[in-house]
Amino acid sequence: MQPYELTLAAAAEEIRARRLSPVELVDSVLARIERTEPHLGAYVTVTAERARLAARNAEHEVAHGRHRGPLHGVPMALKDLIDVNGLPTTASSRVRTGHRANADSTVAARLDAAGAILLGKTHTHEFAFGLTTPQTRNAWDQDRVAGGSSGGSAVAVAAGAATFALGTDTGGSIRVPAALNGVVGLKPTYGLVPRHGVTPLSWSLDHVGPITRTVQDAALVLTVLAGPDPRDPASLPAPAAAPHYRPGPGTDLTGLRVGVPRTHYFDRVHPHVESAVRRALGQLEALGARLVDVDIPMTRYLQATQWGLMVPEAAAYHEHTLRTAPELYQDDVRILLEAGQLMSAGDHLRAQRSRALIRAAWESLLQDVDLIAAPTVPVTAAPADRPALTWPDGTEESVSDAYVRLNAPANITGLPALTVPAGQDPDGLPIGLQLLARPLAEATLLRVGHAYEQTRPALPQLPTPLHS
Amino acid sequence: MQPYELTLAAAAEEIRARRLSPVELVDSVLARIERTEPHLGAYVTVTAERARLAARNAEHEVAHGRHRGPLHGVPMALKDLIDVNGLPTTASSRVRTGHRANADSTVAARLDAAGAILLGKTHTHEFAFGLTTPQTRNAWDQDRVAGGSSGGSAVAVAAGAATFALGTDTGGSIRVPAALNGVVGLKPTYGLVPRHGVTPLSWSLDHVGPITRTVQDAALVLTVLAGPDPRDPASLPAPAAAPHYRPGPGTDLTGLRVGVPRTHYFDRVHPHVESAVRRALGQLEALGARLVDVDIPMTRYLQATQWGLMVPEAAAYHEHTLRTAPELYQDDVRILLEAGQLMSAGDHLRAQRSRALIRAAWESLLQDVDLIAAPTVPVTAAPADRPALTWPDGTEESVSDAYVRLNAPANITGLPALTVPAGQDPDGLPIGLQLLARPLAEATLLRVGHAYEQTRPALPQLPTPLHS
Numbered sequence: 001m002q003p004y005e006l007t008l009a010a011a012a013e014e015i016r017a018r019r020l021s022p023v024e025l026v027d028s029v030l031a032r033i034e035r036t037e038p039h040l041g042a043y044v045t046v047t048a049e050r051a052r053l054a055a056r057n058a059e060h061e062v063a064h065g066r067h068r069g070p071l072h073g074v075p076m077a078l079k080d081l082i083d084v085n086g087l088p089t090t091a092s093s094r095v096r097t098g099h100r101a102n103a104d105s106t107v108a109a110r111l112d113a114a115g116a117i118l119l120g121k122t123h124t125h126e127f128a129f130g131l132t133t134p135q136t137r138n139a140w141d142q143d144r145v146a147g148g149s150s151g152g153s154a155v156a157v158a159a160g161a162a163t164f165a166l167g168t169d170t171g172g173s174i175r176v177p178a179a180l181n182g183v184v185g186l187k188p189t190y191g192l193v194p195r196h197g198v199t200p201l202s203w204s205l206d207h208v209g210p211i212t213r214t215v216q217d218a219a220l221v222l223t224v225l226a227g228p229d230p231r232d233p234a235s236l237p238a239p240a241a242a243p244h245y246r247p248g249p250g251t252d253l254t255g256l257r258v259g260v261p262r263t264h265y266f267d268r269v270h271p272h273v274e275s276a277v278r279r280a281l282g283q284l285e286a287l288g289a290r291l292v293d294v295d296i297p298m299t300r301y302l303q304a305t306q307w308g309l310m311v312p313e314a315a316a317y318h319e320h321t322l323r324t325a326p327e328l329y330q331d332d333v334r335i336l337l338e339a340g341q342l343m344s345a346g347d348h349l350r351a352q353r354s355r356a357l358i359r360a361a362w363e364s365l366l367q368d369v370d371l372i373a374a375p376t377v378p379v380t381a382a383p384a385d386r387p388a389l390t391w392p393d394g395t396e397e398s399v400s401d402a403y404v405r406l407n408a409p410a411n412i413t414g415l416p417a418l419t420v421p422a423g424q425d426p427d428g429l430p431i432g433l434q435l436l437a438r439p440l441a442e443a444t445l446l447r448v449g450h451a452y453e454q455t456r457p458a459l460p461q462l463p464t465p466l467h468s
Numbered sequence: 469m470q471p472y473e474l475t476l477a478a479a480a481e482e483i484r485a486r487r488l489s490p491v492e493l494v495d496s497v498l499a500r501i502e503r504t505e506p507h508l509g510a511y512v513t514v515t516a517e518r519a520r521l522a523a524r525n526a527e528h529e530v531a532h533g534r535h536r537g538p539l540h541g542v543p544m545a546l547k548d549l550i551d552v553n554g555l556p557t558t559a560s561s562r563v564r565t566g567h568r569a570n571a572d573s574t575v576a577a578r579l580d581a582a583g584a585i586l587l588g589k590t591h592t593h594e595f596a597f598g599l600t601t602p603q604t605r606n607a608w609d610q611d612r613v614a615g616g617s618s619g620g621s622a623v624a625v626a627a628g629a630a631t632f633a634l635g636t637d638t639g640g641s642i643r644v645p646a647a648l649n650g651v652v653g654l655k656p657t658y659g660l661v662p663r664h665g666v667t668p669l670s671w672s673l674d675h676v677g678p679i680t681r682t683v684q685d686a687a688l689v690l691t692v693l694a695g696p697d698p699r700d701p702a703s704l705p706a707p708a709a710a711p712h713y714r715p716g717p718g719t720d721l722t723g724l725r726v727g728v729p730r731t732h733y734f735d736r737v738h739p740h741v742e743s744a745v746r747r748a749l750g751q752l753e754a755l756g757a758r759l760v761d762v763d764i765p766m767t768r769y770l771q772a773t774q775w776g777l778m779v780p781e782a783a784a785y786h787e788h789t790l791r792t793a794p795e796l797y798q799d800d801v802r803i804l805l806e807a808g809q810l811m812s813a814g815d816h817l818r819a820q821r822s823r824a825l826i827r828a829a830w831e832s833l834l835q836d837v838d839l840i841a842a843p844t845v846p847v848t849a850a851p852a853d854r855p856a857l858t859w860p861d862g863t864e865e866s867v868s869d870a871y872v873r874l875n876a877p878a879n880i881t882g883l884p885a886l887t888v889p890a891g892q893d894p895d896g897l898p899i900g901l902q903l904l905a906r907p908l909a910e911a912t913l914l915r916v917g918h919a920y921e922q923t924r925p926a927l928p929q930l931p932t933p934l935h936s
Contacts, residue, residue, distance in 0.1 A: 233824055312813035316821075319814065341814060345780035346787065348813035353784075356701060 003028035004160040008217035011163055012070035015062060022062065022073025025163070026055035026117055029075045033119065033161045036466055041136045042146075042156040044080045044090050046120035051075060054117040061115070070220045072115030077162035079153050080121035081128055082208070083197035084108045091199050092135060093126045094328040095321050105197025106229045107166060107208055114224045119162055122152025128168055128201040129314060129333045131176055131403040137384070139181045139462060140429055144381035147177030147403065149201075153211045154181040159466055164212045164221055170201045171306055172377075172407025174209050175419040179376035179432025182421045182459065184449070185211045186218045189439050190414030191236035193222075194229035202313035203234070205306070205411040215420060215449040219245040222442060236440075245443055247450035254288030256448065259369035264296040265406055265434075268391050269378040272425040277375045280422040280433045280452060284373065287451055292369050296409070297361035301354045303401070306408040308343070308351025315340025355412050362413045366438045371448060376419040376432030377403050410436055418445040420452055421459055428463060471496035472628040476685035479631055480538035483530060490530065490541025493631070494523035494585055497543045501587065501629045504934055509604045510614075510624040512548045512558050514588035519543060522585040529583070538688045540583030545630035547621050548589035549596055550676070551665040552576045559667050560603060561594045562796040563789050573665025574697045575634060575676055582692045587630055590620025594801045596636055596669040597782060599644055599871040605852070607649045607930060608897055612849035615645030615871065617669075621679045622649040627934055632680045632689055638669045639774055640845075640875025642677050643887040647844035647900025650889045650927065652917070653679045654686045657907050658882030659704035661690075662697035670781035671702070673774070673879040683888060683917035687713040690910060704908075713911055715918035722756035724916065727837035732764040733874055736859050737846040740893040745843045748890040748901045748920060752841065755919055760837050764877070765829035769822045771869070774876040776811070776819025783808025823880050830881045834906045839916060844887040844900030845871050878904055886913045888920060889927055896931060 003025045006014065014020035030048050037043060058073035080090050083101035085108075090096045104112065111118075123135045125148035133151025138144035139158035146155050150167025154177030157165050167174040169187040178185025186209045193208045200206055210221035222245050228235045260281060266274055285291050315322070315337050322329075322337055329337065366372075379389060382399045389397050397405075410417035415436050422433035433452070437445045471493045474482065482488035498516050505511060526541035548558050551569035553576075558564045572580065580586075591603045593616035601619025606612035607626035614623050618635025622645030625633050635642040637655040646653025654677045661676045668674055678689035690713050696703045728749060734742055753759050783790070783805050790797075790805055797805065834840075847857060850867045857865050865873075878885035883904050890901035901920070905913045 233828075312817055316814050316817045341812070343813040344809070345811040345813050345816035346784050346809060348816055349780055349784045360701075 004032040006163065007213045008074055008164050008220055009070065009214065011074055012072070012220070015073045016067055018062065022055040022058035022117065023052070025073065026051050026075045029119060029161065029163065032159070036159045036161050039137065039142055039466065040139060040155050040159055040161070042122050042152040042159065042161055043077070044092060044121045044123055044152070045087070047087070047118060051117050051119050058115055058117060068115040071111065071224055073117060074163050075117045075119045076111065077119050077122045077153055077156045077165040078108060079124050079150050079165070079167050081124055081168055081199040082108055082166060084118060084121070087121065089199060090121070091127045092124045095325065101197070103197065106194040106231065107225050108197065110224050122150070122156055122165060124152065125149035126330050126333045127199065127318070128170060128173055129336055131172065131400040133177065134384070138381045139466065141381065141427070143384055144429065145180070145384050145399070147180035147381065149173040150211065151177045154178045154183055154185065157183045157211050157213060159462065164210060164217055166208060167211050168198060168201070169207045169209060169411065170205045170310060171404045171411055174207070174211060175376050175407050175417060175432065175434060176403045178211050179419045180381040180430060182430030183211055183213055184215055184218050184421070185209065185419045186222060186442070186445070187410055187417045188222060188226065188442055189236070189416045191234045192440065192442070193225045194232040194235045196229050196231035200317050202310040204309055204313060207411070215418070215446055215453050216247060218418070219247060219446045239440070243440070243443060245446055247447045251451035251454050252288050253284060253448060253451055256289040257292050257369040258284055258289045259294035259365070259372040260291050261296045261372060261374050262293050264299040265374035268393070268395070268397070269375055270380070273375050273378060273380065273431050276423040276431040277373070277433055280456065281373055283452060283456055284448070287455060294365060294369060294372065297365060298354070298358050301358065302408050302412065303405070305351050305354045305358060305412055306404065308347055309355065311336060311340035312343045312348050359413050362409070362415065370437065370444060372436040374434050374436070375406055376434040377406060380425050380427070380429035380431060406434065415439060416442050416445055418449050420449045422456065424460065428460065472500040474631065475681045476542055476632050476688055477538065477682065479542055480540070480688070483541045484535055486530065490523040490526035490585065491520070493541065494519050494543045497587060497629065497631065500627070504627045504629050507605065507610055507934065508607060508623050508627055508629070510590050510620040510627065510629055511545070512560060512589045512591055512620070513555070515555070515586060519585050519587050526583055526585060536583040539579065539692055541585060542631050543585045543587045544579065545587050545590045545621055545624045545633040546576060547592050547618050547633070547635050549592055549636055549667040550576055550634060552586060552589070555589065557667060558589070559595045560592045563793065569665070571665065574662040574699065575693050576665065578692050590618070590624055590633060592620065593617035594798050595667065595786070596638060596641055597801045597804055599640065599868040601645065602852070606849045607934065609849065609895070611852055612897065613648070613852050613867070615648035615849065617641040618679065619645045622646050622651055622653065625651045625679050625681060627930065632678060632685055634676060635679050636666060636669070637675045637677060637879065638673045638778060639872045639879050642675070642679060643844050643875050643885060643900065643902060644871045646679050647887045648849040648898060650898030651679055651681055652683055652686050652889070653677065653887045654690060654910070654913070655878055655885045656690060656694065656910055657704070657884045659702045660908065660910070661693045662700040662703045664697055664699035668785050670778040672777055672781060675879070683886070683914055683921050684715060686886070687715060687914045707908070711908070711911060713914055715915045719919035719922050720756050721752060721916060721919055724757040725760050725837040726752055726757045727762035727833070727840040728759050729764045729840060729842050730761050732767040733842035736863070736865070737843055738848070741843050741846060741848065741899050744891040744899040745841070745901055748924065749841055751920060751924060752916070755923060762833060762837060762840065765833060766822070766826050769826065770876050770880065771873070773819050773822045773826060773880055774872065776815055777823065777880070779804060779808035780811045780816050827881050830877070830883065838912060839903050839905040839909070842902050842904070843874055844902040845874060848893050848895070848897035848899060874902065883907060884910050884913055886917050888917045890924065892928065896928065
């Protein structure tokens with residue numbers, strides 16, 4: 001096994017025990033990037049020299065007994081919405097030509113303090129306003145979409161081109177590409193991870209979180225990212241006791257009540273996705289969990305609420321550039337932003353009010369179960385040239401709408417949600433199991449996700465030519 | 469002195485000591501209503517029979533040693549936006565023809581449980597969307613506006629036609645009519661008094677609070693009104709220790725830091741109002757307070773923020789009736805509601821964002837001082853036939869804008885604000901001193917207001933023909 005193939009937890013253990021140097025690890029991942037980038041296009045920028053310098057520093061620190069913790073010396077990538085001092089934050093957009101961040105975002109600063117090593121900035125669907133990330137190709141089939149908007153981060157982690165990465169999630173943008181590329185993605189509770197220095201899409205729905213190869217890795221990254229920062233107005237206060245995210249070794253889920261949606265999450269879901277997720281539910285039951293049928297509330301209002309909040313907030317952020325240089329946006333994004341400028345205050349208020357009702361209804365739902373288990377997306381990665389799906393009932397749905405549909409509830413409610421790989425379809429494309437829990441119940445999500453991951457059937461590796 | 473002239477505290481003490489029966493008190497106030505209503509028009513409905521029945525019950529209870537507290541047997545009026553089971557809530561509007569509430573509002577239920585006796589429902593500017601209350605006349609000069617939107621409640625309390633009353637305040641609607649009629653008005657902290665069963669104007673700015681003759685009376689009413697109710701989504705949780713609102717007898721303000729605005733609150737203020745408020749500030753200093761100059765933040769954004777929040781929320785509440793029966797509204801209100809329907813989501817978001825910034829700036833301001841003291845309104849009661857004022861600098865300002873201007877900050881920030889009478893202008897029209905404090909610092913406001921009230925020069929009584 002090459003160093004670039006290691007999970008974060010395994011790499012961390014090797015580095016801590018001084019069996020692996022951060023320099024070797026970073027060199028291995030940089031070589032992997034050179035090999036995969038021509039096929040995948042995950043990165044906007046690779047900061048190889050900067051990474052090598054940081055790796056030598058980390059090697060020196062670890063060799064002198066100054067080990068900072070599990071992220072020390074581990075190479076990672078940041079979605080290019082996340083400011084790093086001195087680097088451009090391109091948002092994968094021509095609008096940002098000539099941009100340069102003059103300070104670290106909170107998450108970049110926390111990763112840096114923990115000793116993680118930046119490899120570069122990864123592609124996002126332009127300004128995170130889309131679900132495909134057209135610059136990047138799916139790690140499992142280069143004719144398929146990467147998913148988005150954190151497509152570059154998910155593909156890099158899947159392909160061995162980063163040991164972990166960060167994404168952002170406004171309507172599924174961490175979970176969708178993680179699911180479509182067979183990796184783990186965590187959208188934390190709204191307000192748990194500060195967004196200071198991260199370009200907003202829709203500030204009342206935006207989240208930052210990790211994309212990793214395992215659930216345990218997600219816990220290691222969340223431990224570094226979580227915690228208050230008054231520069232994000234939505235940042236939650238620190239809890240009385242520091243939370244412990246890392247899952248223990250056990251896989252016994254006795255006593256856990258897992259809600260299985262009777263509504264919404266299995267409607268218009270591809271049979272291969274449904275059967276893989278039902279198998280995963282059976283696995284949770286085999287580990288001792290009790291499956292409980294639940295009805296998802298207010299499903300008719302989800303899409304209108306998500307778009308009614310997201311579109312005008314995005315338009316507000318882009319107001320100035322939309323006026324001065326609209327031609328710099330890609331057509332799909334510009335059209336959405338212009339639609340946001342036309343929305344009425346009444347429609348926006350309706351979305352705010354229905355959000356309040358949806359939140360209250362989910363709060364009540366989660367009094368009866370500890371978590372909800374469901375598919376992350378209703379279909380695997382779509383062909384890159386196909387903008388819409390046709391369902392057996394004859395209805396057409398845009399690929400974006402299909403990918404947002406099962407993810408939006410966690411953005412509207414702010415609830416934490418985790419996606420874990422749960423098998424492949426017959427074309428070998430990854431399928432994601434989504435777990436949702438109560439506010440700040442990340443430890444529960446991670447414990448259950450880890451138990452599932454330890455006991456599920458083995459997953460295949462990346463197909464050639466990327467598998468080596 | 470007639471029973472109708474008693475303060476709430478004095479009436480309560482007489483009733484408790486069984487020197488005054490609730491029946492005598494209610495009869496005295498009902499007789500006063502008969503005498504004043506032809507001149508003032510404060511009431512939509514007087515529920516005299518119901519009040520007499522309740523008075524006999526209260527008399528019986530007190531006589532049998534079941535005294536419920538200081539509100540027991542005390543007659544009061546409710547602004548006709550506040551639901552009382554079985555009575556219409558007219559909102560002083562033709563839109564509500566045939567309306568009948570089928571449950572008590574939270575505040576009506578709490579007053580009823582405390583033994584207060586409903587005299588009737590008082591006029592509001594239609595649906596609370598205005599600052600004059602045209603159906604009602606100022607208690608001090610019947611050619612002048614009552615102020616609004618809680619004009620009926622303030623005039624009734626000023627004229628002896630209710631021992632106390634409730635109003636609502638979205639942009640000054642408790643404080644403006646209280647100041648213009650020479651009585652005390654308290655807008656509590658946002659979320660302290662539940663609004664369940666109270667017709668909204670703008671739910672993110674609406675408050676319910678008492679209008680009384682003295683600060684001590686306001687404390688007695690607040691004690692009954694305050695506390696959580698989950699049926700109001702903005703209701704604050706109960707504090708760890710029950711707050712004690714009733715001010716003690718002392719008037720020493722040593723150690724208190726009183727912020728005196730250098731900006732906003734003394735701009736475009738009539739010289740008679742300014743000099744009365746400056747005298748009141750001198751009085752606070754004489755009691756031991758330290759006056760500290762402060763700069764009010766973001767004053768340029770106050771008006772746009774207040775209207776940018778209020779107008780679309782009001783339009784959202786009235787959406788259905790505006791479509792089906794717009795002709796039932798008065799022109800002034802219908803025009804504002806229609807304007808709200810035309811507002812863009814972008815402008816509404818701008819108002820929400822500037823509210824967040826204004827709140828943060830006031831929080832920082834109130835770290836340096838314990839309260840802010842300022843005028844309540846920049847002019848005394850305007851002639852009823854004059855829609856605008858002309859200031860010495862030549863600018864014109866609508867009477868409504870002038871009355872909202874100094875009140876909006878407490879609605880935008882949710883901070884508690886109290887108005888206390890502070891003298892008269894040469895025409896004998898009352899002037900109000902406004903005190904603002906930190907969230908949930910009502911006890912501070914009431915202590916300072918009470919100390920001022922105890923030590924200010926005596927105020928004249930209502931002019932003839934109402935004075936008897």
